[in-house]
Amino acid sequence: MAGSAIQRRLRAAGFSNFVTRSHAELDLTDQAAVEAFFEAEKPEIVYLAAGKVGGIKANNNFRAEFIYQNLMIEANVIHSAWQHGVQRLLFLGSSCIYPRDCAQPIHEDYLLTGPLEQTNEPYAVAKILGVKLCESYHRQYGARFISVMPSNLYGPNDSYDLDNCHVLPALIRKTHEAKVNGAPELVVWGSGKPRREFLFVEDMADACLHLMESEIDSGLYNVGMGSDLPIKELAELIMDVVGYNGQIVYDESQPDGTPRKVLNIDRLKSLGWAAKTQLREGIAITYKDFLSRRDQD
Numbered sequence: 001m002a003g004s005a006i007q008r009r010l011r012a013a014g015f016s017n018f019v020t021r022s023h024a025e026l027d028l029t030d031q032a033a034v035e036a037f038f039e040a041e042k043p044e045i046v047y048l049a050a051g052k053v054g055g056i057k058a059n060n061n062f063r064a065e066f067i068y069q070n071l072m073i074e075a076n077v078i079h080s081a082w083q084h085g086v087q088r089l090l091f092l093g094s095s096c097i098y099p100r101d102c103a104q105p106i107h108e109d110y111l112l113t114g115p116l117e118q119t120n121e122p123y124a125v126a127k128i129l130g131v132k133l134c135e136s137y138h139r140q141y142g143a144r145f146i147s148v149m150p151s152n153l154y155g156p157n158d159s160y161d162l163d164n165c166h167v168l169p170a171l172i173r174k175t176h177e178a179k180v181n182g183a184p185e186l187v188v189w190g191s192g193k194p195r196r197e198f199l200f201v202e203d204m205a206d207a208c209l210h211l212m213e214s215e216i217d218s219g220l221y222n223v224g225m226g227s228d229l230p231i232k233e234l235a236e237l238i239m240d241v242v243g244y245n246g247q248i249v250y251d252e253s254q255p256d257g258t259p260r261k262v263l264n265i266d267r268l269k270s271l272g273w274a275a276k277t278q279l280r281e282g283i284a285i286t287y288k289d290f291l292s293r294r295d296q297d
Contacts, residue, residue, distance in 0.1 A: 003049035009205035029072035059120035070126035105264040138218035151224035155201030189254035192232035200282035224263035
């Protein structure tokens with residue numbers, strides 16, 4: 001989802017000389033294969049959007065895979081980028097890197113100031129390593145590597161696999177299936193009280209290009225809307241977009257995760273960027289994407 005959005009944004013800006021590989025073509029956890037790729041292709045600009053990602057269930061159930069695969073991908077790509085003289089690199093992380101109970105909204109300086117949320121701690125630790133790799137290669141070698149931490153992303157090409165996906169696409173699928181099956185209830189994990197911030201993936205891609213074309217050489221930058229809402233309100237908004245009129249039932253045997261997570265985006269705003277897509281508009285676009293992909297299946 002993230003990588004394809006970045007490529008669409010770059011294409012719209014007039015770029016055309018893309019060097020991409022699918023997972024089947026290049027295993028980024030294989031150091032030798034990554035080094036061979038950089039040696040052969042010699043890319044000038046790198047957007048590192050690859051990674052093993054998933055929702056709260058996947059993060060909690062597959063902790064070893066999440067930490068190992070993400071650690072290896074980041075270490076291999078960032079090191080090879082430096083070795084082969086990449087001019088600019090952007091590392092795409094996740095807002096889960098910040099402490100579970102830190103002050104809101106979350107400023108970049110809050111990194112490593114408290115314990116992480118346990119359900120996704122391995123993934124968060126791996127993403128923190130990516131930030132520190134970029135920072136370290138800049139401080140020691142002057143590499144122009146920056147890190148971007150988006151809030152919860154959603155949009156075209158998202159995963160709707162209920163075993164692995166994030167809350168927004170999961171609710172789109174569950175709400176649609178409740179509608180077509182005539183189910184009287186929609187089951188939502190947790191209490192519905194946690195607050196989350198959601199960023200349309202096309203806005204994230206626009207922010208990445210904005211940062212890469214700026215004069216900054218390094219650093220950590222939050223990307224988000226700067227506002228959040230409870231999961232309960234998110235579910236109600238999705239029900240309205242989908243056209244489902246049943247009742248919400250909360251399964252409180254399932255974890256809530258972090259109580260609240262909204263990003264301070266002042267650092268990025270000071271560079272002249274702001275998101276354009278409001279949540280309802282983005283959900284409507286994402287629902288159309290979901291329907292089109294189901295039709296293709």
